[in-house]
Amino acid sequence: MWQSPGVYPGDQSQGGGYPQGGYPQGGYPQGGYPQAGYPPQAGYPQGGYPQGGYPPPPQPGFQPSGYGEGYGQPPYGGPSSLGEDGDVKGFDFNEQSIRKSFIRKVYSILMCQLLVTMAFITLFVYHAPTKMWVRTHTYMFWVAFVIVFVCLIAMACCDSVRRQAPMNFIFLGIFTVAESFMLGVTSSMYESDAVMMAVGITAAVCLALTLFAMQSKWDFTAMGGVLLCATVVLLLFGIVAIFVRGKTMTLIYASLGALIFSMYLIYDTQLMMGGKHKYSISPEEYIFAALNLYLDVINIFLYILTIIGAAKD
Numbered sequence: 215m216w217q218s219p220g221v222y223p224g225d226q227s228q229g230g231g232y233p234q235g236g237y238p239q240g241g242y243p244q245g246g247y248p249q250a251g252y253p254p255q256a257g258y259p260q261g262g263y264p265q266g267g268y269p270p271p272p273q274p275g276f277q278p279s280g281y282g283e284g285y286g287q288p289p290y291g292g293p294s295s296l297g298e299d300g301d302v303k304g305f306d307f308n309e310q311s312i313r314k315s316f317i318r319k320v321y322s323i324l325m326c327q328l329l330v331t332m333a334f335i336t337l338f339v340y341h342a343p344t345k346m347w348v349r350t351h352t353y354m355f356w357v358a359f360v361i362v363f364v365c366l367i368a369m370a371c372c373d374s375v376r377r378q379a380p381m382n383f384i385f386l387g388i389f390t391v392a393e394s395f396m397l398g399v400t401s402s403m404y405e406s407d408a409v410m411m412a413v414g415i416t417a418a419v420c421l422a423l424t425l426f427a428m429q430s431k432w433d434f435t436a437m438g439g440v441l442l443c444a445t446v447v448l449l450l451f452g453i454v455a456i457f458v459r460g461k462t463m464t465l466i467y468a469s470l471g472a473l474i475f476s477m478y479l480i481y482d483t484q485l486m487m488g489g490k491h492k493y494s495i496s497p498e499e500y501i502f503a504a505l506n507l508y509l510d511v512i513n514i515f516l517y518i519l520t521i522i523g524a525a526k527d
Contacts (some may be wrong), residue, residue, distance in 0.1 A: 231313040313488055316497045320486055323386070323504040328511065331394040332413070334457045336399030339409050353398050358392040367388035369505060383503040389505070397512065412519035419518075421495050421512050425475055427483035434481045435493040441481060444474045464524045472517035 337344055348354070365385050369376045376382045401409045427434070448471055455467045486503045488494030495503050 215468075218416060219322050226344035232243045241425065258423055312497055316500060316503075319500045320503045320507070323500065324511075327386075327390045327504065327508045330390055331397055331512070334394035334398035335401045335409065335413070338402040339404075339406050341370075348399050348402055355396060356397075358395045361392040362389060362396065365392070366505075369502065376497055386501055390508070393508075393512065397516075400418060400516070401519070404519060405526070408522045408526060409431040409519065412515055412522050415522075416511065416515040419476065419514060420479060421481050424483055427475065429489065433484065433492050434477070435484050437477070438493075441474070441477060442475075447472055465521060468517045470512055472521070475510050475513040475517065479497050479507070479514065482506040482510055 338348060339345070365388055369382070369385055369389070374381070375385055448467075451467055451470065455463050482503070485493060485495045486507070
């Protein structure tokens with residue numbers, strides 16, 4: 215009903231206001247407002263709000279799987295889209311920054327291990343009293359061997375030992391000292407010039423193989439089964455060499471061992487690098503990666519030292 219200007223519903227003097235009889239006795243219509251919500255002209259959706267409400271605003275970091283579906287945003291694929299190591303703390307190991315930081319950490323640990331080992335070898339080779347003490351206390355070699363074996367099994371089989379600091383560094387330090395002692399005892403049985411020659415050859419071979427592993431387009435990470443079979447063959451060949459002694463047998467065995475562990479060095483280096491290779495090691499396994507590279511270098515050194523010793527003998 216049209217009203218004149220200035221007349222408000224509550225102004226009784228102008229004839230306006232609410233109905234004289236008040237509100238209808240029946241009250242508001244039964245059922246309240248229409249279930250379909252406000253009319254479409256009001257701007258609200260005809261079907262009302264979604265049952266689960268609208269999604270919360272995006273938070274920093276990774277979003278849960280399926281976020282944004284149906285609201286104009288591409289769904290997040292979940293951990294499976296993060297690469298082979300995407301299940302490790304949500305990181306993609308293919309990222310350059312994570313990979314480079316991981317490689318720097320591994321090689322820093324490896325250099326410390328090699329420096330400790332080189333110090334032990336130098337002491338046992340050039341210090342005559344230490345060399346004589348070792349030859350009169352042979353049981354120390356077997357004590358060190360037991361320590362090396364226990365630490366190696368613990369770090370290889372227990373994730374908590376090799377991943378949780380400072381436990382991983384403690385076990386790695388004990389293993390490195392015991393292994394360095396064993397290498398010092400072994401090196402003291404050879405002439406000093408043979409030992410230094412083996413050190414130089416080992417350094418050159420390892421540097422060349424590491425550069426090859428980083429630059430090569432060949433993927434050695436898929437050769438784990440082949441290397442395992444070669445290691446078993448080397449073990450059986452070593453058992454035969456115990457009973458069939460001879461210079462030729464020693465040279466063949468040492469050459470085969472140096473070749474196999476050179477392949478292992480390439481294999482472990484590419485596992486550490488990740489990226490374009492089929493398999494890669496987790497960024498959390500920096501202790502395990504350093505341990506693998508250290509064992510490869512040590513075994514190459516031992517087999518080269520054996521070859522030099524057999525050739526001079």
